[in-house]
Amino acid sequence: MQQPAVDFGLGLRTEHYEEIAANPGKVSWFEALSENYMVPGGSPLYWLDRLRRDYPMALHGVSLSIGSIDPLDGRYLDELKALIDRVQPMWVSDHLCFTGLRGLNMHDLLPLPYTEEALDHVAERVKRVQDHIGRRLVLENVSSYVTYAASELSEWEFMAELARRADCEILLDVNNVYVSAFNHEFDPRAFLCAMPRERVRQFHLAGHLNKGTHIIDTHDHPIIDDVWDLYAEAVRLFPGVPTMIERDANIPPYGELLAELDTARRIAAQATRQAA
Numbered sequence: 230m231q232q233p234a235v236d237f238g239l240g241l242r243t244e245h246y247e248e249i250a251a252n253p254g255k256v257s258w259f260e261a262l263s264e265n266y267m268v269p270g271g272s273p274l275y276w277l278d279r280l281r282r283d284y285p286m287a288l289h290g291v292s293l294s295i296g297s298i299d300p301l302d303g304r305y306l307d308e309l310k311a312l313i314d315r316v317q318p319m320w321v322s323d324h325l326c327f328t329g330l331r332g333l334n335m336h337d338l339l340p341l342p343y344t345e346e347a348l349d350h351v352a353e354r355v356k357r358v359q360d361h362i363g364r365r366l367v368l369e370n371v372s373s374y375v376t377y378a379a380s381e382l383s384e385w386e387f388m389a390e391l392a393r394r395a396d397c398e399i400l401l402d403v404n405n406v407y408v409s410a411f412n413h414e415f416d417p418r419a420f421l422c423a424m425p426r427e428r429v430r431q432f433h434l435a436g437h438l439n440k441g442t443h444i445i446d447t448h449d450h451p452i453i454d455d456v457w458d459l460y461a462e463a464v465r466l467f468p469g470v471p472t473m474i475e476r477d478a479n480i481p482p483y484g485e486l487l488a489e490l491d492t493a494r495r496i497a498a499q500a501t502r503q504a505a
Contacts, residue, residue, distance in 0.1 A: 237490050237497075238287070238473040246276045248483045253283050255487055258319065260473050263290035266316075267308040277316065286318045287431070287473075289400075293323035295358065295368065296341040296351050297330065306361045313362055320430055322367035322400045325351070325388060342377035343387040348394070355395035367430045368392075369400035370420075372408040372437075372446035384409065385423035392428040399424060401467070402433035403460045404452070408444045421463055429467045434460060434493060435475040449478035451489060457496055464500035472497060 236257035241249075249259075259280065266277050277286075292305060313321060326338040341347050359366050370388060382390070392399055401424060410417035436450030452460075452474070464470070472493050474486060 236471050237494055238471060239486055239490060240289075240473065240475050240477070241277075241280065241286075242476070242480055243273070243276075244480045245483045245486075246280070249280055250276075250283075252483075256284070256490060258285040258287065258471070258473075260287045260289050260475075261316070261318075263288045263309060263312060263321075263323075264292055267305075267312055281316055286316050288312065288316060288318045288321045289369075290321070290323040291338070292328060293358065294326070294328040295323060295354055295366075296325065296339075296347070297327040298350070299329070299331065301354060301357060306358065310362050313364070320367050320398070321362060321364060322369055322431065324371050325368040325391070326371045338371045340371060340373040340375065340377075340384075341387070343380040343382040343384055345381060348382070348387060348391060352391055352394040355391070355397050359395070359397065365396065365398050367398040367400045369402050369433065370405050370409075371402075372405040372412075372444075374412055374443065374445075376413060383415075383419075383423075385420040389423050389425050389428075392425055397428075398430040399428045400431045400433060401429050401463060401470070402435070403463050404433065404435040404437060404456050405446060407456050407459050408437050408446045411439075411444045417459055418462060421459070421466055424467070426467055429470050432460065432463060432467075432470055432472045433475055434472060435477075447478065448475050452492075457492070460493070461496050461500040464497045465504040468501050468504050 238258040238260055239256050241259040241261045261277060266273050324338045326340060328334055355366055406417045406420045434452050435448045436452050438445045438447045474489055476486060
């Protein structure tokens with residue numbers, strides 16, 4: 230049976246605006262960091278509007294803090310909704326985490342305790358966000374370095390059940406699965422296999438820093454072979470899911486990212502043939 234085609238995108242970064250505009254057609258779509266464009270006017274919005282004319286866009290946020298016990302930020306949600314109306318993105322994503330507590334922003338993506346109480350809490354908040362923005366939210370698994378003694382579920386059980394209860398979707402970050410599996414000594418394939426197939430909307434790929442005893446999710450290195458292997462497994466399980474490469478620091482020339490994206494295309498094509 231012929232499988233759906235997989236399409237491939239990159240993170241939209243300021244260093245590449247002009248080269249993207251001058252070399253259309255090299256990628257299928259771009260993912261824009263929501264907070265970079267939630268301000269009126271200026272160069273970022275100019276380039277977003279300019280490139281949106283030629284490319285489909287996804288919006289990806291880092292500040293929703295969906296797992297926090299602080300109230301949802303109404304101003305943030307209003308600004309996000311305005312950006313959604315402006316861009317008309319394919320989907321809108323953020324992270325399954327919290328970023329602070331009692332008004333203090335930790336400027337990090339902090340993992341949740343995987344309990345039934347937390348599940349009920351987050352599911353209710355996801356529903357409220359979805360009602361506000363008028364579309365499903367796509368939530369990404371984060372890299373983590375600590376676990377909670379109170380956790381009653383695995384991360385993958387929590388995420389799969391949240392998608393069901395809140396009727397949201399999943400951004401499956403393959404690198405984050407690998408990083409957390411290394412740090413917490415679980416089988417990354419168990420995570421992949423637990424994801425509900427109909428809920429996986431997008432893949433992320435990225436690099437990291439291996440410190441020997443633990444891995445730090447830095448997004449500033451090329452993708453390693455073990456993550457490519459795990460990506461191939463993800464494509465076999467979820468054929469046709471769009472793939473995007475993230476690079477957040479040590480931004481290389483645009484051509485290097487295009488070459489890395491070609492590797493993703495090759496691996497995905499082979500894995501899709503194997504799954505047929």
